[in-house]
Amino acid sequence: MIGGTARFFGSVIWTGIRYGVHWKPRVFLSWGIYLLWITLIIFGPRWNLSVLLQFAGSIVGWGGFGAWMGAHVPRLVQLFVFFVLPLCGWLFAHGIRTWIGLKKYQRSIDHLGLKTPTGVTPKVVRVVELENKQRRVLVHAVGLDVAQFRDKKGVLESSFNAIVQEVRVTPSNRQMVEILVSDRELPTLVRFDSHAEALRKPYTFLVGETVDGFITADLCEIHHLLIAGATGGGKSVFFKQALVGLLKSSDHVQLYLLDLKRGVEFRVFGTLKNVRVSKDEATAISMLQRVVEEMERRFRFLEEKGFTEIVPERDGLDRIVVAVDEASVLFTVGKMSKESKAAAEGARELTDKIAKLGRAAGIHLILATQKVVKETIDTRVQTNINAKMCFRVNTIASSMTVLGNKKAADLPDIKGRGIWSVGSNDLVVQVPYLDSDEINEEVSGLTAKFNGEASPLKQKMLQTMAPKKKRSKSNTMSQEEIEQFEAEENQDVD
Template identity: 30%
Template structure:
């Protein structure tokens, strides 16, 4: 790109930015009576100058031409003053500092244009104890993915944590949700019983706290979850937190496959009336066959009803549950280490065939289970792309990963963000498939009153 072309593009962007500032300044003045007083002061001064000028030149032989010239000058100064006043109020106070800080890290487009700050305002979307500010930029053609890839550098330049990046005004603008550098995520957030949502047929699960808000998953919307993370990342703690909440809800049955013998699950889980544990492949295959049969039965049941497309529709309509003792139960099948269930390494021919059948049943549930209230929650720490087939993984809509290497992060999230953004010593820190980093709630089994679950 030639220097002349760069200068042309920079001139065009400068003109656009001035237009944005003027428009924003008008909005600010219209919405703020105190700023309107400034306009009145400028107009009052202009009127005073007009009166004084007329008084001074009254009776002067050259009154006509000179008076006209002075009045034109007065009008010009007034217009310039009003323009500067509007532009001042349309420019965020931190605009120039932000521009300089982004320039320092070389954050610019091919023409050398640095994104220009349009607006800065506090985030009012949801209750949070943190100070959250929104920064809206004229993106200058810099794509959202580039902002996300440069997240660490932008955070350092602006001395903030970036909670979220989103496009505005089509793709012309970018909005950053920022939190002061000293108000980041805590290393440990204790689960409180007040966080539990027991509403039915809603099935919402609280996972943890992001910089902006509580991270919640609704099984009516995202029926299946995949959790990844290396040893000690907090993966199993998060899995237990999810299952504990499900067991406190009405009409939810939980089954856990754990081929490690259930060492991570105390007797509370094994003795719970709505929770069963499976420790071998034969029992697991029998159970999965039952789930597929149940899925087909529910499919036929819903097809026989009017306007009933899923378990939510069925349970929320009193006509369908009028003669039943209770609504249909949601069925949750969880695996603490999916590699232990699906890995065929070192198995006999018969065992491999058994694993293939298990994998086929899980794939069927992943593909069809959402509508019929049958859910998968799979966890793994093995960085092996051959463990989870595409048919299973591609039908799991919500994925989270704790600290991990590039390989495991790619398997879970299809990118390396877990390796890039989760500190190597972090416990309970996760990033989800939407790019949201959160601290999972710490769940201590001894603090739970299992008699009430």
């Protein structure tokens, strides 16, 4: 009986240590300070524990207890009573909370009536609290197909009394099934035109719906943006809606689009007079060079005038946005030809310069990429990009590379669902969707603004044609190289 009780207490405390308590530095610090304080007053010469207990006890008429404790209980035992016991109590409280949570979810799993081939009911081993009112329930289910859980989604939702967002096999342990549960569901489709009125401030674009409402972003505040995620997650759609948003909300903006993988995604934007689209590497590099030259010219201007940053309305200059879809194509130094390698290096250096210095010069970078490894998006570039939109990735490592945490690997498999990360603040969002017909419509609406006589542009577009000799075939990615790149990409990190 006593052994059983001790085992129960021990196992709850152990659960508290393993799951209930997040061993953050703050927790260690708090207990460290408490230990120091308790040691000081127990071993302290004057204001020791006995005196304090006598004082506290006298208020409730138990003054004698403090005196007795001071006189009869060794100081080491006092230390144990006043430090170790509260610590165990605290761990027990966390453990019991976790234990009750596990029992609750276990009952729900029992309701499913599933059994492993050996007749065992799947066991809930852990419930992880996530941000935005989400929880991940880990179930040990050897020999059971994840589809058997998916088929019972309705039963799970009614017994959890919450929304089941996703059921999948844990990537690192095939015997485990993960159930993502949420108290509030984000919509799976958010239409661009339902939120277009949020584009009131210049240089803003739509980000998406969060559990706390719809959010937008201001390019002047975030400066640069990285869009990442596995294939088909919604990078290009987000990219295009962000560009449409920027063009709709702003007047003094020039857009330089580098779309090297296919050259078709952004073709529609090319009809606008304030947009240049480059489809080959040589033109892309020439574009980057002109932008860097313009940046240097702007720095000279700022120095002459004694200003700290470009203000288009005051300085008669436009904000410049350099947007690269499939940035990894431009920067990959893979098994390509010598010229391509040199071109990739050049492009990386120019982009690095823009990422580092562009903000004061009113020059902004938007990079979208499927592959985020240091060979594609230089870590130097990454450290200068504060805002990130990361769609679902397939491995924890990929999520760590982009966000520094595994949140993008935990996302449900919903198109357009991503993590919006600015600084250390991460939010789960459903980003706005607009199809190619809607983009065509939006762009033709914008032609009246930018292509007409009264164009709001403050300066001429930069001359970005590549020198003739550099436009040779060897300097563009050949079909063979694209195919090789795509094959590598599919078996790569994400």
